[in-house]
Amino acid sequence: MPLNNFITDLAIKLGATRSAIVKASDISFSASFRDLCEMNTCGKFNTNWMCPPAVGPFEDLKNQVLAFDSGLVIQSVYFLEDSFDYEGMMNAMAIHEKTFRLILDHIKTEHLLNPILALNAGSCQYCENCTFPGKDCPYPDHALASVESYGIDVTALVTACGIPYNNGPASVSNVGMIMFNSEI
Numbered sequence: 001m002p003l004n005n006f007i008t009d010l011a012i013k014l015g016a017t018r019s020a021i022v023k024a025s026d027i028s029f030s031a032s033f034r035d036l037c038e039m040n041t042c043g044k045f046n047t048n049w050m051c052p053p054a055v056g057p058f059e060d061l062k063n064q065v066l067a068f069d070s071g072l073v074i075q076s077v078y079f080l081e082d083s084f085d086y087e088g089m090m091n092a093m094a095i096h097e098k099t100f101r102l103i104l105d106h107i108k109t110e111h112l113l114n115p116i117l118a119l120n121a122g123s124c125q126y127c128e129n130c131t132f133p134g135k136d137c138p139y140p141d142h143a144l145a146s147v148e149s150y151g152i153d154v155t156a157l158v159t160a161c162g163i164p165y166n167n168g169p170a171s172v173s174n175v176g177m178i179m180f181n182s183e184i
């Protein structure tokens with residue numbers, strides 16, 4: 001089975017709602033997504049090693065992504081009771097985090113893709129409390145930045161690989177991506 005089919009099937013078997021391959025050349029970047037981080041709409045700006053500003057300058061992060069030729073896009077869709085279902089929103093993120101890390105661990109353990117760059121949704125949640133800014137990150141191999149913090153347009157990303165961004169009323173869709181080289 002071709003590698004791309006194998007890893008998209010694997011992501012679904014391990015719990016993703018949808019998965020697809022995007023070409024790096026089809027990924028849209030904009031510094032404006034970093035501006036949204038700086039407006040602190042999520043409340044995580046300057047609180048986590050993997051969020052801006054600590055994660056690094058936009059151009060450097062963009063170049064990190066473009067050092068690879070392909071990305072495995074992983075989407076988790078969760079349906080809320082209604083648009084005020086805060087507990088459901090938290091569950092949606094927890095389920096996505098667990099699924100994304102399961103897929104990532106499997107890819108690493110089985111040496112399916114190497115090297116890789118993994119980007120998740122939201123701030124790094126590996127520790128209950130991030131050590132930022134007092135102590136260095138003690139788990140750099142497990143720390144995950146977000147697709148958004150790298151200045152990637154998530155709507156354009158999923159559209160580029162045929163995945164719907166909006167999955168209906170009262171749904172929450174979280175997206176992560178694992179960059180890799182299809183030809184070594």
Ligand code: SF4
Pocket residue numbers: 048049050124125126127128129130131132136137138139140142143144
């Ligand atoms: S692994 Fe822990 S200390 Fe490191 S960025 Fe993530 S939450 Fe912060």
